[in-house]
Amino acid sequence: MSFTKLDYCQYLLSSPINYTVTNLADHLEGVSHDQINRYLRGEKLTPRLLWDNVKALLQASQNAYLLFDDTVLDKRHSTSIELARRQYSAACQREETLPAEPPWQRTSCPSRHWACKLCVCQW
Structure with missing residues (x-):
């Protein structure tokens, strides 16, 4: 099976916690971590x-x-990251739950609201 940009983007959109190549390979039949x-x-x-x-x-x-936040930080202090609601900390091996009402829900803007995390890692 070939691996495409669409496969990668769908994984990022559908995976709420673990964004690793190993995790992705574990969920795709016929696609290896190395591929x-x-x-x-x-x-x-x-x-x-x-x-x-x-x-x-x-x-x-x-x-x-x-x-757009492109930082990759240890999430042990995630309660101080104002716009984040839930985050996974690989360093702590746990998911952090933040306050129930994030700031973008308190606005008077009647349209849809988006929170985006762009993570591009160079190893």
Whole structure:
């Protein structure tokens, strides 16, 4: 089975906790960890690619903003990350639950609200 950008993007969208090549390979029949790793080393996945794929879904509003966070940090102190609701900390091997009402739900903007996490790791 070949591995494509669509396969990778669908995995990122559907996996709420564990974004690892090993986890992805464990959930795909006929695709190995090494095959996915080679694909990711050769593929260029840029913030521009993400923007080009989501900009048509967004509605402009003076009461809203879009934030992309590309940091990879230890989540032991995740209660101090204001816009995050749930995070998985690989360092602590646990999921952190944050306050039930994130700031983007307190806005008066009647349109849809999005929280995005862009994580591109170079090992």
